[in-house]
Amino acid sequence: MEKLLSRFLDYVTTDTQSDPYSKTTPSTEKQWDLAKKLVLELHQIGLQEVSIDENAYIMATLPSNLDKKVPTIGFISHMDTSPDFSGRNVKPQIIKDYDGTDIVLNKTKNIVLSPSYFEDLLQYQGQTLITTDGNTLLGADDKAGIAEIITAMEYLVQHPEIKHGKIRIAFTPDEEIGRGAHKFDVKKFGADWAYTMDGSQVGELEYENFNAASAKIMVKGKSVHPGYAKNKMVNAISIANEFLSLLPLREVPEHTTGMEGFFHVHKLKGEIEKAQIDLIIRDHDAEHFQARKELLVNITEKLNKKHGDCIAVEIEDQYRNMREKVEPVFHIVEIAQEAMESLGIEPIIKPIRGGTDGSQLSFMGLPCPNIFAGGHNFHGKYEYVPLESMEKAVQVIVKICELTASQIK
Numbered sequence: 001m002e003k004l005l006s007r008f009l010d011y012v013t014t015d016t017q018s019d020p021y022s023k024t025t026p027s028t029e030k031q032w033d034l035a036k037k038l039v040l041e042l043h044q045i046g047l048q049e050v051s052i053d054e055n056a057y058i059m060a061t062l063p064s065n066l067d068k069k070v071p072t073i074g075f076i077s078h079m080d081t082s083p084d085f086s087g088r089n090v091k092p093q094i095i096k097d098y099d100g101t102d103i104v105l106n107k108t109k110n111i112v113l114s115p116s117y118f119e120d121l122l123q124y125q126g127q128t129l130i131t132t133d134g135n136t137l138l139g140a141d142d143k144a145g146i147a148e149i150i151t152a153m154e155y156l157v158q159h160p161e162i163k164h165g166k167i168r169i170a171f172t173p174d175e176e177i178g179r180g181a182h183k184f185d186v187k188k189f190g191a192d193w194a195y196t197m198d199g200s201q202v203g204e205l206e207y208e209n210f211n212a213a214s215a216k217i218m219v220k221g222k223s224v225h226p227g228y229a230k231n232k233m234v235n236a237i238s239i240a241n242e243f244l245s246l247l248p249l250r251e252v253p254e255h256t257t258g259m260e261g262f263f264h265v266h267k268l269k270g271e272i273e274k275a276q277i278d279l280i281i282r283d284h285d286a287e288h289f290q291a292r293k294e295l296l297v298n299i300t301e302k303l304n305k306k307h308g309d310c311i312a313v314e315i316e317d318q319y320r321n322m323r324e325k326v327e328p329v330f331h332i333v334e335i336a337q338e339a340m341e342s343l344g345i346e347p348i349i350k351p352i353r354g355g356t357d358g359s360q361l362s363f364m365g366l367p368c369p370n371i372f373a374g375g376h377n378f379h380g381k382y383e384y385v386p387l388e389s390m391e392k393a394v395q396v397i398v399k400i401c402e403l404t405a406s407q408i409k
């Protein structure tokens with residue numbers, strides 16, 4: 001455990017920001033800096049079959065120490081940090097024995113991490129917090145996950161009395177730009193199931209995420225001199241506006257929570273001749289998701305009838321709810337739940353209002369729930385992680401390995 005913190009600090013001070021506009025994998029050259037470091041370290045702690053491919057996907061094995069055959073399980077986290085906020089020159093601050101008051105991240109810029117705004121801080125009184133200096137994100141998402149997985153593997157290497165099957169681990173590039181799973185070789189990984197260590201606070205365990213699609217609504221208009229436009233002009237802006245008015249007004253991100261789905265219009269541009277609406281659709285329920293897509297088609301048909309064929313809609317599926325892939329093998333969730341409970345951690349099971357690499361991997365044949373890595377306030381300067389939460393994640397990983405071996409006959 002003593003190396004957990006130094007590992008984490010080493011990783012977060014290595015800039016690995018990904019870039020959504022790049023076509024390469026990894027999307028940024030600098031992700032290789034951390035990747036190469038990790039490969040060395042995996043050799044050093046005594047793992048086997050350490051590999052890195054041309055896209056910077058790292059895999060390694062902790063061999064089984066049992067005679068009987070038990071399932072091979074995996075643990076996965078991502079090396080890149082979000083393009084939303086700078087990850088260069090990360091200067092982590094360590095606050096020991098946190099006393100529950102405001103934390104000044106940056107005096108000159110007057111940036112304060114305050115429990116009056118981020119109440120979660122209060123549950124970590126007396127613990128060691130790692131924060132930013134207010135200029136960058138921290139990168140606990142998901143370098144906490146990497147540090148936890150490596151520390152857990154090292155612990156198992158040093159404690160052969162803990163019996164476990166074959167364990168596979170993987171670190172991927174480009175998760176933050178939605179491509180972490182794209183070039184993941186599920187067959188080579190060869191695990192029966194896996195867990196991404198990419199959740200937030202202690203106890204989080206997630207096996208449900210949104211079904212997701214994006215849509216473009218394109219409206220064609222006809223410009224005519226406004227003084228002589230009666231029954232001639234077709235104003236694409238007005239029709240786009242009418243289209244929006246036919247969407248359910250309350251089913252938007254700012255009015256929904258839990259299992260409620262939504263339409264989210266994130267771009268609207270228009271002139272008389274041409275208008276375009278870009279939106280995304282999110283819903284945990286597959287039938288409701290389908291109904292939302294159909295609603296867009298129905299509104300299009302209705303307005304086309306009314307105004308003459310002037311609207312075209314394009315809908316593209318993005319990702320699906322992993323629940324349907326996890327439910328048939330639900331023991332993989334129960335093992336994680338039991339591991340947490342046996343360590344005195346209360347599992348927080350809730351649907352993700354987003355997607356994870358795990359959902360893509362689940363549909364690629366590797367069922368993959370998500371477990372907490374411990375951090376809060378991802379993708380910005382208020383990001384922080386309690387050291388104790390990372391320690392708990394290490395214990396959960398070790399426990400899952402142990403339980404998988406002892407429960408499966």
Ligand SMILES: [Zn+2]
Binds near residue numbers: 078141142175198
């Ligand atoms: Zn992440």
